[in-house]
Amino acid sequence: xxxxxxxxxxxxxxxxxxxxxxACTEDPRAAHLAGQRAFKELTxxxxxxxxxxRVLGFLYGVLAVxxxxxxxxxxxxxLAAARSxxxxxxxxxxxxxxxxxxxxxxxxxxxxxxLAVTHFADVRFGHIxxxxxxxxxxxxPLAWFTATNSGAVRKAIQDDTHDVHTVIAHAPVESxxxxxxxxxxxxxxxxxxxxLGLLSIATLPIYGLLNAWMMRDMGEKTAQMDRHLxxxxxxxxxxxxxxxxxxxxxxxxxxHERFTRAAEDFSRFYRDxxxxxxxxxxxxxxxxxxxxxxxxxxxxxxxxxAAGIVSPVQVITCALIALVxxxxxEVLGTTA
Numbered sequence: 415x416x417x418x419x420x421x422x423x424x425x426x427x428x429x430x431x432x433x434x435x436x437a438c439t440e441d442p443r444a445a446h447l448a449g450q451r452a453f454k455e456l457t458x459x460x461x462x463x464x465x466x467x468r469v470l471g472f473l474y475g476v477l478a479v480x481x482x483x484x485x486x487x488x489x490x491x492x493l494a495a496a497r498s499x500x501x502x503x504x505x506x507x508x509x510x511x512x513x514x515x516x517x518x519x520x521x522x523x524x525x526x527x528x529l530a531v532t533h534f535a536d537v538r539f540g541h542i543x544x545x546x547x548x549x550x551x552x553x554x555p556l557a558w559f560t561a562t563n564s565g566a567v568r569k570a571i572q573d574d575t576h577d578v579h580t581v582i583a584h585a586p587v588e589s590x591x592x593x594x595x596x597x598x599x600x601x602x603x604x605x606x607x608x609x610l611g612l613l614s615i616a617t618l619p620i621y622g623l624l625n626a627w628m629m630r631d632m633g634e635k636t637a638q639m640d641r642h643l644x645x646x647x648x649x650x651x652x653x654x655x656x657x658x659x660x661x662x663x664x665x666x667x668x669x670h671e672r673f674t675r676a677a678e679d680f681s682r683f684y685r686d687x688x689x690x691x692x693x694x695x696x697x698x699x700x701x702x703x704x705x706x707x708x709x710x711x712x713x714x715x716x717x718x719x720a721a722g723i724v725s726p727v728q729v730i731t732c733a734l735i736a737l738v739x740x741x742x743x744e745v746l747g748t749t750a
Contacts (some may be wrong), residue, residue, distance in 0.1 A: 418536060442634035457582070459542060464586045471587035475594030477524070478523035478738070479602045480517035482731055484510055486495045486606065528587040536583040544573055557561040561729045565651035566644050572680035573647075580748075594744040607724050610732035611712040618739070624698040628691050635687055642680040649673040702740050711736045 457464065488510045495502035547570070602609035653673040700706065715729030 415570065417730050431470055440459065442637045445637040445641070446633035450633075456543060457539065459537040460582070463531050463538075467528045467535070467586040468534045468590045470524050470531070471590030472594045474521055474524045474528060474587070475591035475596075476598045477521040478591075478597045480521070483604060483737060484514040484517060486727060486731050488514070489730070491723075493725070493727055513639055517646040525587070525591075529583070530612045532583045532586055535619070536579055537584050539578070540575055544571065546569055565648035568651070569644055588745050591743040596738050596742040599738055603732045603735045606732055607718075608730050609718060610715055610724060611726060613711050614707070614736035614739070616710050617706060620701040621698050621743070624694050624701070628694050628698070638683065639680075639687075642676075642683055645676045646680055649676040655716050665711070702743055704737055707736045707739060708733060731738070 422742075488507065491506055491510070492562065493501050599613060600611060600655045629641050653670050711733040715724065715733060718724045719726050720728050
């Protein structure tokens with residue numbers, strides 16, 4: 415047996431080797447909290463830009479109510495004209511349409527500025543992180559590169575820095591808007607009629623309970639998943655780098671053994687984590703599906719309209735408002 419084979423056997427059997435499980439058994443909660451602290455420290459130079467983007471995103475969401483207010487007024491004018499048998503006042507209709515167009519223009523102008531702020535901040539953040547990485551790696555002793563797998567370094571420099579793009583460039587704006595837009599619209603639906611407002615959120619408690627159950631320990635599980643992916647990346651580089659050795663010396667099966675174990679461990683962890691959540695996720699998505707929300711809003715609203723409690727315009731307005739909820743939930747779930 416050569417010295418190289420002995421070193422490979424020692425690496426495979428040692429608890430500190432690349433396929434060891436100690437990297438994946440570190441306290442996930444501590445890793446999650448450490449990651450949050452590190453991210454807060456790294457984003458300190460762009461914190462002002464992110465805060466400005468959140469304010470603009472919140473304003474963009476609040477202005478979502480403006481088109482609905484104008485549409486209600488426009489519907490009332492057209493409905494009154496239809497009931498009287500005459501034509502609607504052209505000047506009043508054109509004025510309302512101008513307000514409607516202006517509301518959309520101002521709202522999406524704010525959205526454009528907010529995303530521009532976050533994307534410039536993301537470019538600056540990427541430069542800061544990569545510059546710090548280069549500084550650290552340039553000062554690291556050569557022994558560190560020998561002891562550290564190149565796959566883990568590649569993941570940190572390329573994959574992790576790229577993946578954080580959503581957190582910097584989109585999450586501040588979209589998460590703020592995903593909260594403020596449905597909140598302002600639901601408040602307006604209660605202003606229109608509190609009964610129609612209740613119909614709009616009839617299924618939200620079901621979704622909230624299911625989501626609270628599914629999201630428990632999410633931070634810790636995500637930290638565990640990241641460590642598993644780091645291990646897969648490291649052993650993958652080992653495997654690819656060792657192909658020439660396999661061809662030369664014929665060590666069949668040994669070269670990819672660590673990569674196979676890492677991939678199987680990740681697959682087992684991910685399956686055990688997500689499999690129990692599939693039914694809850696399906697039920698949660700069904701409870702806030704557009705079809706169910708539209709059915710509840712229109713059926714209940716039609717009953718109220720038939721009883722003379724509300725007008726058809728109010729029913730249509732609140733039904734359209736209710737349809738904003740699924741999109742907002744999807745955005746919040748993606749950014750989370």
